[in-house]
Amino acid sequence: MTGPARTVVVVGASGTVGSGLLDALAARPEVTVRAVCRHPPADTAESGRLAWHPLDLLADDAADRLAAILRGADAVVHLAWAIQPVGDASTPRSIDLEGTATVLDAAGRAGVGHVVFLSSQAVYGPHPPGEPDRPVDESWPVRAHRGSRYSRDKVAAETMLDDFARDHPAVAVTRVRAALVVRSDAAGRMRRLFLGPAVPTVLLRALRAGRLPVLPLPAGLVLQLVHADDLGRAVAAVLDRRTAGAVNVAADALGSRQLAAVAGARPLPVPRLLVRAALGLLNRLHVLGATTGWFDLAVDTPVMDTGRARRELGWSPAVDTAHAARILLDALADTDPDGRSRPVSAPAAPGRG
Incomplete structure (x- = not known):
């Protein structure tokens, strides 16, 4: 109708x-x-x-x-x-x-x-x-x-x-x-803007393959x-x-443990001030795109209640945050540092794009 x-x-x-x-x-x-x-x-x-x-x-x-x-x-x-x-x-x-x-x-x-x-x-x-x-x-x-x-x-x-x-x-x-917002075909742009030489492709691929036993994350991160x-x-x-x-x-909102589990790893909590200082230095050296402003948003923004969208719009997400994070990780691992997508060995599974 x-x-x-x-x-x-x-x-x-x-x-x-x-x-x-x-x-x-x-x-x-x-x-x-x-x-x-x-x-x-x-x-x-x-x-x-x-x-x-x-x-x-x-x-x-x-x-x-x-x-x-x-x-x-x-x-x-x-x-x-x-x-x-x-x-x-x-x-x-x-x-x-x-x-x-x-x-x-x-x-x-x-x-x-x-x-x-x-x-x-x-x-x-x-x-x-x-x-x-x-x-x-x-x-x-x-x-x-x-x-x-x-x-x-x-x-x-x-x-x-x-x-x-x-x-x-x-x-x-x-x-x-x-x-x-996550979508696989936007990974190239996200890599250009937020990552850089400080996050090499080999590291992203190791993370995707579950070869990193621990993942350093800011203490108390919720995403x-x-x-x-x-x-x-x-x-x-x-x-x-x-x-x-x-x-x-x-x-949904995920904490450090659930986010690390997306890559088959355990979270390694790192003090926020230390992460922020390191990120600021890497950004000033032009080897990392993300700024301290983006870090502040990531670690100190409230979780949103989506009750109105669910009640009044009849909306609910088909892709949860863990799945969206995996989509992003897969796409980043198949993207060159300059943002160009590399050929993938197999087509993405349904709902993975």
Whole structure:
């Protein structure tokens, strides 16, 4: 059974989350998609229900051009975001906040009835004081990690959404707060951005093969992941129901023991300050991509309660965090340090991508 015909514009459609969302929307024959990104994939065929629109959100005329694409659409989903500083340190902030301002400007001018923004677990700031294991729901106050530009910018973008919602009370405004997103075809990008020569391929392959008896991990680490396909289904459900407000989307939370078990190892707890200092040094030496800001997010961000997504969207993850971590490890082990995928010896098992 299908609903009424509707048009959804997806900004940042060629990325990891965009791929999962396009797959979810393809299963809805009543939905027509206008996919927007800077460089549409060359090997993607358009159809009567999917059309690609090249657009640079930082172009001088981006808001005008995007408003034209949005006219007549029922909803816009804003996914475009620069995860990690690359090259000019000013570039990510320009893309993230100026790009968000462009999307909101165009949506307001085009009269779109539903705006969905991909936010992050990072907006919840550090753990609740004295309650490091307490899951937080969408009512938990938004506050940034001071040492993380990613967290600060996500909070700033949500403030922009608050202003937009106040000025456009008839528009449903949704912020989907997602855990770290995993998909096998994004491993190359993740390796370029977060790893580097300090984590050689031989080490990743040994980890995948279960040849490391212990895995050093920051003491007290708790991690949530979400597969891009599960996140895409959650966003599609938000669009189906025109859900407004904040929605947490994540799989289950795993501690160090369960995470190490993904690679058949035992965890070796390492003091957080020691790990942070070593990571900062390796980053300054340009042999590791991850920054201390990302480390702070990993070890001091609350576990998210996903009860609202389960109750109101009928959503639950098909891929749990252990499975998602294994997908990521397998893909990283088959990726060169420059981010290029190596041929694999056998096709991935169903549900492993």
